[in-house]
Amino acid sequence: MRGLCQRLVLFGALCLSLGFYVAPAAAATVLAIDYGADFMKASLMKPGLPFDILLNKDSKRKIHSSVAWKGEERLFGQDAYSLATRYPKDTYSSLKYLLGVPANADVVSYFANISPVTLVASSRYTLGIPKPGGRTWDIEELVAMQLAYIRQLASDTAGEPVRDVVVTVPPYYTQFERDAIADAVEIAGLKLLTLINDGTAVAINYAMTRSFAEPEHHIIFDSGASSTRATIVAFSADAKGRGTQVQVKSVGYNRLIGGTELTRRLRDILIGDFMKKNGGVDVRQDKKAMARLWKEADRVKGILSANTEATATIESLIDDIDFKTKVLRTQFEAVCKDIEDAFATPLIEALSNTNLSMKDIKSVVLFGGNTRVPMVRRNLEAVVGEGKIAVNVNADEAAVLGAALHGASLSRQFRTKDIKVIDVLPYDVQVAYEAETKATGPGVRPRTIHSIAFPAGSKTGTRKTLSFKRHSDFSLAFQYKSEPAPQFPVEFLEARVEGVAEALTNMSTSGASDLTIKVTIALSESGFVSVPEAIVYADFKDDSSIAGMLKGFFGDKGDKVAEGEVQEPMKEQTPRKPKDVTIPLKVPIKYTSVAPMALENKREARTRLNDMETKELSASMREEQRNGLEGYIYRTRDILEGSQDHPFMQCSQESERTALKQKLEEVAKWFHDHQDTADTKDFIEKRLSIQSIENPIQHRYQEIVDFPEVLNNSQKWNFHTRMFLTEARQNLTEEEKTGTQGKYTIEELNELEQTLREHEAWLHVNVEKQRTVKHNEDPAIETKEMKERADKLELHLKRLVQKKPPRRRATSSASDPSSTAEPSATPPTQADGGEKVHLHEEL
Numbered sequence: 001m002r003g004l005c006q007r008l009v010l011f012g013a014l015c016l017s018l019g020f021y022v023a024p025a026a027a028a029t030v031l032a033i034d035y036g037a038d039f040m041k042a043s044l045m046k047p048g049l050p051f052d053i054l055l056n057k058d059s060k061r062k063i064h065s066s067v068a069w070k071g072e073e074r075l076f077g078q079d080a081y082s083l084a085t086r087y088p089k090d091t092y093s094s095l096k097y098l099l100g101v102p103a104n105a106d107v108v109s110y111f112a113n114i115s116p117v118t119l120v121a122s123s124r125y126t127l128g129i130p131k132p133g134g135r136t137w138d139i140e141e142l143v144a145m146q147l148a149y150i151r152q153l154a155s156d157t158a159g160e161p162v163r164d165v166v167v168t169v170p171p172y173y174t175q176f177e178r179d180a181i182a183d184a185v186e187i188a189g190l191k192l193l194t195l196i197n198d199g200t201a202v203a204i205n206y207a208m209t210r211s212f213a214e215p216e217h218h219i220i221f222d223s224g225a226s227s228t229r230a231t232i233v234a235f236s237a238d239a240k241g242r243g244t245q246v247q248v249k250s251v252g253y254n255r256l257i258g259g260t261e262l263t264r265r266l267r268d269i270l271i272g273d274f275m276k277k278n279g280g281v282d283v284r285q286d287k288k289a290m291a292r293l294w295k296e297a298d299r300v301k302g303i304l305s306a307n308t309e310a311t312a313t314i315e316s317l318i319d320d321i322d323f324k325t326k327v328l329r330t331q332f333e334a335v336c337k338d339i340e341d342a343f344a345t346p347l348i349e350a351l352s353n354t355n356l357s358m359k360d361i362k363s364v365v366l367f368g369g370n371t372r373v374p375m376v377r378r379n380l381e382a383v384v385g386e387g388k389i390a391v392n393v394n395a396d397e398a399a400v401l402g403a404a405l406h407g408a409s410l411s412r413q414f415r416t417k418d419i420k421v422i423d424v425l426p427y428d429v430q431v432a433y434e435a436e437t438k439a440t441g442p443g444v445r446p447r448t449i450h451s452i453a454f455p456a457g458s459k460t461g462t463r464k465t466l467s468f469k470r471h472s473d474f475s476l477a478f479q480y481k482s483e484p485a486p487q488f489p490v491e492f493l494e495a496r497v498e499g500v501a502e503a504l505t506n507m508s509t510s511g512a513s514d515l516t517i518k519v520t521i522a523l524s525e526s527g528f529v530s531v532p533e534a535i536v537y538a539d540f541k542d543d544s545s546i547a548g549m550l551k552g553f554f555g556d557k558g559d560k561v562a563e564g565e566v567q568e569p570m571k572e573q574t575p576r577k578p579k580d581v582t583i584p585l586k587v588p589i590k591y592t593s594v595a596p597m598a599l600e601n602k603r604e605a606r607t608r609l610n611d612m613e614t615k616e617l618s619a620s621m622r623e624e625q626r627n628g629l630e631g632y633i634y635r636t637r638d639i640l641e642g643s644q645d646h647p648f649m650q651c652s653q654e655s656e657r658t659a660l661k662q663k664l665e666e667v668a669k670w671f672h673d674h675q676d677t678a679d680t681k682d683f684i685e686k687r688l689s690i691q692s693i694e695n696p697i698q699h700r701y702q703e704i705v706d707f708p709e710v711l712n713n714s715q716k717w718n719f720h721t722r723m724f725l726t727e728a729r730q731n732l733t734e735e736e737k738t739g740t741q742g743k744y745t746i747e748e749l750n751e752l753e754q755t756l757r758e759h760e761a762w763l764h765v766n767v768e769k770q771r772t773v774k775h776n777e778d779p780a781i782e783t784k785e786m787k788e789r790a791d792k793l794e795l796h797l798k799r800l801v802q803k804k805p806p807r808r809r810a811t812s813s814a815s816d817p818s819s820t821a822e823p824s825a826t827p828p829t830q831a832d833g834g835e836k837v838h839l840h841e842e843l
């Protein structure tokens with residue numbers, strides 16, 4: 001708890017106001033992942049662990065969002081990213097661009113500009129990457145591998161399997177993209193608590209340490225690797241005044257303007273420069289050279305953020321040509337002229353969706369590495385004014401920390417500052433269905449009706465009911481009102497309402513009037529649109545006449561609920577009368593465009609990943625044992641061939657050393673012949689075969705080392721016991737003189753004396769024996785036994801020391817309740833941590 005507070009103080013948070021509290025119930029661990037196009041950041045919230053960014057094995061706080069194949073082995077993070085310059089086609093980065101994206105989308109051709117990786121369309125018409133000489137991996141699977149890598153890291157840190165995760169996504173993510181990341185999470189063996197829009201997560205992090213007496217509007221301006229977005233957030237105290245409400249008002253975004261685009265343009269400067277200097281050499285055809293140029297461009301871009309010029313240097317870029325060139329910031333900015341204004345546009349758009357103007361905005365909170373680029377900052381300042389820019393959250397980590405806090409509040413295992421979050425859907429979602437028509441025959445085409453189900457700006461985590469007057473099954477197509485991104489489909493799912501006719505017949509015959517089909521639609525906290533249920537709902541009016549029943553049967557044209565009309569929210573409807581009856585209908589879902597992965601495909605993918613993890617784990621265990629044995633052979637050999645003064649030599653006999661040498665040579669030969677084929681078990685067995693000879697020698701040495709201290713301990717207890725006995729016997733004599741009842745009887749003291757004498761005698765005999773034992777002989781007396789015997793004496797002494805004093809005579813103590821209670825001054829008992837009992841008379 002103290003550690004937790006200390007870390008939080010580093011974030012400027014007050015532990016008290018946060019009120020972190022570890023629930024007594026089974027403690028849950030929550031993982032948060034900010035999966036970016038360049039880097040992923042993770043944070044772990046577990047009772048007892050400091051709340052902080054999860055570090056990887058190299059103690060890095062951000063981990064490259066990369067995965068690479070090195071043969072059958074997979075590499076992650078920096079290892080994977082670095083491999084790109086040698087194996088550009090086997091290293092996959094920036095996969096975030098491709099999650100849930102239809103194979104023909106514009107972003108796919110954009111990706112070809114930044115990555116040499118070959119993409120193919122999957123059976124679901126999303127994307128996959130063929131492994132050279134292997135199968136094609138869906139983007140979801142490749143992202144899942146990276147999430148699983150984080151899961152392992154988190155589990156190692158937490159010391160237990162971590163399952164529950166919150167993942168950040170850009171607010172513009174469509175249902176397709178949300179499905180894709182959710183599928184990746186599942187394949188990675190994680191359980192998605194919720195998706196959270198990244199700007200919202202930053203807002204939560206912002207609210208963590210602040211309170212809002214008056215409502216305030218701020219804009220979270222987030223420019224990352226792949227995109228730039230602005231989130232307008234209203235912060236206020238909640239109704240009770242105890243918690244904070246974080247309400248997203250509107251978002252604006254540009255999907256392709258970000259750090260990657262700037263790097264791409266800088267790389268193109270380098271390409272142009274190289275080609276100009278080395279006429280005829282088309283570096284663009286060389287994937288390794290392109291990968292190195294990308295890396296260098298990224299580095300130079302970083303330098304140009306703080307300097308007005310930088311030098312790019314790549315040795316032997318292609319055909320042994322060294323490349324060196326100077327890049328000016330002005331030169332870089334000149335090639336970005338056309339997109340300069342695009343950085344602030346999301347903010348202007350977000351603002352225009354609301355009735356707010358810049359003067360209503362208290363500050364523009366910067367997040368994302370790209371906000372460090374001077375051009376981006378300048379453009380933003382020009383629009384919002386310099387005074388409004390705030391650099392008061394961690395530009396790399398605020399989102400993942402906010403997401404973790406949100407996850408902790410969802411898991412209810414932590415008591416965190418109460419932050420209520422309201423987010424919005426950025427797109428108009430409409431439902432399309434065919435009008436029911438009485439006319440039939442060729443050429444009669446039913447009219448398609450469109451009705452807005454969730455308008456842009458709808459709050460997430462809400463439900464609505466659509467009402468229909470229908471006599472047969474029908475379909476509802478859920479669509480974005482317009483293309484959510486270039487070449488994305490508009491329709492994302494179709495719900496078929498089935499069993500209508502049968503249910504209607506059934507109900508009408510029971511005399512129901514006014515039959516309505518009610519379809520519940522939901523917009524989840526994670527931003528998914530779904531159709532949880534459909535029912536036939538009958539209102540039994542008191543009109544039980546034949547006419548009334550018939551009216552019900554044919555449907556009441558005077559009904560107030562219009563076809564497809566949206567009623568919201570469901571819970572605000574008048575409660576159903578007890579006589580009302582409902583029949584549930586089936587609502588199977590069909591994906592008519594880009595489908596999420598089918599359950600069985602996800603299971604297969606999960607199994608594949610598991611198998612790979614198991615294989616890699618056993619390979620690394622084998623490697624560990626192989627290396628262990630090899631090192632062991634060398635070390636032991638060195639000792640045997642080394643100085644005679646080495647304790648090992650002192651403690652061993654000639655015959656033992658000969659046997660050990662023989663065994664060692666035998667194993668060394670085996671190792672030489674079999675190290676490539678042997679398995680983990682073989683290495684362990686060989687090691688044990690050497691150890692069985694070495695162990696007795698080791699043991700002798702250890703005994704010699706341990707002996708003095710153990711003997712000291714035994715003597716200490718002899719001494720203490722002797723002191724105790726002397727004093728107690730004196731007391732007893734005093735008590736006999738005065739006729740009072742003492743704490744100990746003479747028998748008790750004699751018994752202890754007996755134990756002491758036995759211990760002293762045993763120790764004496766054996767210590768004498770041990771004096772004659774040579775270093776290379778087995779000890780006459782084992783320290784283990786010495787400890788046990790000393791413990792026995794200690795225990796006996798302790799029993800007496802802790803003994804309750806005898807009851808005083810009833811006459812004098814009847815009114816004294818403390819007399820029968822625990823003695824007021826009990827000697828300290830054995831403390832935790834193996835500390836020995838402290839005797840009150842200890843000297």
Ligand SMILES: *[C@@H]1O[C@H](CO)[C@@H](O)[C@H](O)[C@H]1NC(C)=O
Pocket residue numbers: 353354355
């Ligand atoms: C903006 O104000 C107008 C007029 O007061 C109102 O009708 C409209 O709903 C408001 N829009 C938003 C997004 O608040």
Ligand SMILES: *[C@@H]1O[C@H](CO)[C@@H](O)[C@H](O)[C@H]1NC(C)=O
Pocket residue numbers: 502503506583
């Ligand atoms: C029709 O009603 C009967 C009696 O209430 C019931 O047992 C049956 O399951 C209903 N059928 C359907 C399709 O709801």
Ligand SMILES: *[C@@H]1O[C@H](CO)[C@@H](O)[C@H](O)[C@H]1NC(C)=O
Pocket residue numbers: 708709712
């Ligand atoms: C034995 O213990 C005493 C007192 O704790 C200490 O001064 C002495 O150095 C110890 N001797 C050995 C051999 O550990």
Ligand SMILES: *[C@@H]1O[C@H](CO)[C@@H](O)[C@H](O)[C@H]1NC(C)=O
Pocket residue numbers: 724727728731743
């Ligand atoms: C001996 O008596 C004194 C005085 O009552 C007491 O403090 C002490 O604990 C006694 N010692 C033993 C070993 O009982």
